[in-house]
Ligand SMILES: Cc1cc2nc3c(=O)[nH]c(=O)nc-3n(C[C@H](O)[C@H](O)[C@H](O)COP(=O)(O)O)c2cc1C
């Protein structure tokens with residue numbers, strides 16, 4: 001796919017955020033993913049041209065970071081936390097059952113292109129373990145059953161909303177635009193905090 | 209006496225707590241107004257006097273760090289906020305930013321004034337879409353209200369999934385548009401940081417603590433905590449407990465007290481091991497329930513306060529499985545720059561896998577400790593050191609359990625028993 005003149009303008013505005021252009025590589029890679037779904041050669045060439053770098057330099061950065069994908073993934077990218085705490089509390093079981101349920105392995109994509117699966121590291125939500133992420137939105141306190149229902153809802157085209165996130169799950173490309181620093185206007189949706197976040201505050205109000 | 213003292217978390221229970229309106233309702237942006245009217249050196253002195261120490265793990269005095277920035281050098285200075293939060297178990301900055309991003313922005317304005325910087329960068333991990341939205345919106349609202357843009361600019365930089373970018377010099381390389389690998393120090397960031405300019409790197413919670421200190425004074429902050437660990441902080445309780453969550457308390461509270469407040473270890477089970485400050489801090493056991501959770505108390509007991517990430521594991525958890533999983537994490541996240549960490553973590557994983565499968569021998573335990581010895585203190589950055597913590601501490605307290613894997617010919621634990629949905633038919 002070609003990038004439109006409009007896209008190029010957005011890329012220029014991303015570069016202008018920084019005192020030095022090269023700093024824009026990471027948001028530009030997120031932006032490329034928001035258009036193409038993954039880091040395409042075309043995207044790499046374009047970033048290189050805009051920043052006056054070699055394509056190899058951009059590739060070297062891209063391959064260092066796990067969120068930049070070398071090939072197409074699902075419209076809904078599901079990450080199951082299997083770092084120790086979540087793993088022990090059920091993350092391993094959730095990951096195993098999702099692989100089985102979807103018929104794909106780690107880093108696999110379902111045939112309909114709807115769902116891809118990855119085991120991920122601690123996502124800073126351990127007080128909500130076991131944690132599942134979809135397009136990097138929080139699905140807290142998951143069970144094997146709830147995780148299966150979640151991916152089923154994705155394949156049916158009507159994904160369940162995140163537990164701490166906007167009212168509706170956005171697509172992988174839409175989420176990538178947010179990670180490029182673009183504002184999708186959804187910041188005010190969803191809860192300000194879940195119950196565990198508020199527990200200490202609540203107890204202190206009870207005089208503890 | 210109340211044990212919990214919500215300062216950072218005081219208004220998180222209001223539905224709109226993340227908005228500019230809500231922040232202002234509770235005196236938001238009064239502290240920056242006050243600080244901007246002060247001499248920058250007086251702000252640094254105030255933060256020094258408060259006793260605030262960095263909440264990113266190492267506990268370095270924040271005011272002192274600011275004081276290292278050279279003055280009158282006619283160079284640009286930078287503030288970089290570390291919001292990479294990826295140390296396993298650590299989950300405080302993320303909910304803070306989701307519930308109240310403005311307190312960080314106000315902290316940035318004050319810190320920039322103190323260190324004579326015009327630019328702040330917030331480096332947030334990329335795996336938290338909604339938190340990115342909240343922070344981005346807060347920045348936009350602060351610009352629209354004229355709070356930002358009149359002397360201080362804040363730029364949000366979003367990472368892309370690399371734990372090592374939490375290490376401050378790797379973070380700077382990443383922010384400059386390179387692979388995130390640690391830099392040789394010296395020069396320290398205070399002299400040559402971002403774009404080789406004097407730079408302060410601070411954790412989210414450190415900077416977010418500053419507005420309240422400016423408003424209420426150093427003495428108020430000093431009055432909380434212990435002799436050398438002042439103020440309140442967020443303790444994050446997770447794992448096999450009745451009620452996990454965030455608990456803001458003066459430094460020095462004990463795990464026993466937090467468990468008593470929150471409902472204890474999950475019903476019918478008992479505490480086996482826990483981390484005081486994330487997976488890079490040596491494990492504690494039920495012997496350590498009364499250790500004061502401040503920098504000195506935890507260090508005296510052989511671990512580190514770290515990020516105050518209290519991950520609780522009960523007797524159903526296999527310590528070998530837990531340690532192997534953390535070690536796989538460190539191996540995966542090793543940036544590959546130095547040999548002890550890159551090769552060492554790979555070998556640690558191989559040996560631990562064998563041990564877990566009951567295929568090793570007792571001599572492998574000595575080999576593990578020997579490898580740890582060769583990584584600890586010989587690695588380029590603290591990731592390598594951290595990788596050894598779970599291994600050495602678990603062998604110290606649970607040697608018998610490693611041996612049991614060998615005599616049993618495999619793991620003696622049922623992994624189902626440690627899940628939350630055991631018995632729930634899942
Ligand atoms: C591997 C590694 C990961 C780290 N990750 C983080 C992190 O995610 N957030 C953070 O604030 N500090 C992290 N640190 C500590 C930083 O290097 C640095 O000490 C800290 O940001 C300084 O802020 P403070 O003085 O306010 O604590 C990490 C250190 C290492 C070695």
Ligand code: SF4
Pocket residue numbers: 372390541542543544545546547549550587588589590591592593
């Ligand atoms: S200790 Fe590990 S993470 Fe740190 S520089 Fe060496 S290889 Fe990289």
Ligand code: FES
Pocket residue numbers: 081082083084085086087121122123124125126129131296297298
């Ligand atoms: S271990 Fe899963 S979110 Fe922290």
